[in-house]
Amino acid sequence: xxxxxxHPSTLSVQEGDSAVIKCTYSDSAxxxxxWYKQELGKRPQLIIDIRSNVGEKKDQRIAVxxxxxxxxFSLHITETQPEDSAVYFCxxxxxxxxxxxxxxxxxxxx
Amino acid sequence: xxxxxxxxxxxxxxxGNDKSIKCEQNLGHDTMYWYKQDSKKFLKxxxxxxxxxxxxxxxxxxxxxxxxxxxxHLNLHINSLELGDSAVYFCxxxxxxxENYGYTFGSGTRLxxx
Numbered sequence: 001x002x003x004x005x006x007h008p009s010t011l012s013v014q015e016g017d018s019a020v021i022k023c024t025y026s027d028s029a030x031x032x033x034x035w036y037k038q039e040l041g042k043r044p045q046l047i048i049d050i051r052s053n054v055g056e057k058k059d060q061r062i063a064v065x066x067x068x069x070x071x072x073f074s075l076h077i078t079e080t081q082p083e084d085s086a087v088y089f090c091x092x093x094x095x096x097x098x099x100x101x102x103x104x105x106x107x108x109x110x
Numbered sequence: 111x112x113x114x115x116x117x118x119x120x121x122x123x124x125x126g127n128d129k130s131i132k133c134e135q136n137l138g139h140d141t142m143y144w145y146k147q148d149s150k151k152f153l154k155x156x157x158x159x160x161x162x163x164x165x166x167x168x169x170x171x172x173x174x175x176x177x178x179x180x181x182x183h184l185n186l187h188i189n190s191l192e193l194g195d196s197a198v199y200f201c202x203x204x205x206x207x208x209e210n211y212g213y214t215f216g217s218g219t220r221l222x223x224x
Binding site: 032034038042043044045046049087089095096097098099100102103105 | 141143150151152153154155158160165166200211212213214215216217218
């Protein structure tokens with residue numbers, strides 16, 4: 001089955017700086033890679049996704065890059081704000097289910 | 111209107127009891143899932159149903175039995191609850207088998223077994 005590894009497990013950044021989270025996956029057949037944000041006590045919410053025919057996608061302050069050859073993808077958050085503090089999960093699709101990374105706890109310091 | 115709704119939100123029960131969690135989605139999605147999120151926040155799939163048919167069962171103990179009366183509902187019944195079952199259980203749905211589509215999650219059910 002699919003194995004998704006995510007780094008780092010925790011990330012502390014100064015407000016206004018950038019945050020980068022990296023994930024690798026094992027199954028070369030995976031072709032859909034969403035990112036979820038989970039605030040404390042809330043549900044995971046989809047914030048951006050990328051499909052295998054695209055190398056990069058951007059939505060305002062967040063962007064995702066995908067390298068299918070190396071089997072890794074990354075989330076970039078620019079100009080971080082306190083409301084960006086949350087747990088972020090990467091995921092990869094495999095056999096009609098999403099396999100999630102272990103999560104990155106992002107703390108934005110004011 | 112909540113897209114994916116779960117009840118109850120909190121459930122505290124004693125070891126050995128049987129309990130159920132209900133999930134309903136009004137998005138018209140074909141596929142529904144149950145995920146377990148443990149104390150370390152790891153999200154692990156338990157079951158997936160597509161149009162009321164079980165398509166994924168990820169080595170979950172037999173004490174867990176999902177039931178899908180129609181494609182808008184997926185319930186989870188747990189027999190003989192154990193301490194290790196304490197976790198947050200999320201229901202989710204997606205348009206078509208999950209492939210190439212993100213999931214919409216319910217708000218979660220925090221189960222505490224004492």
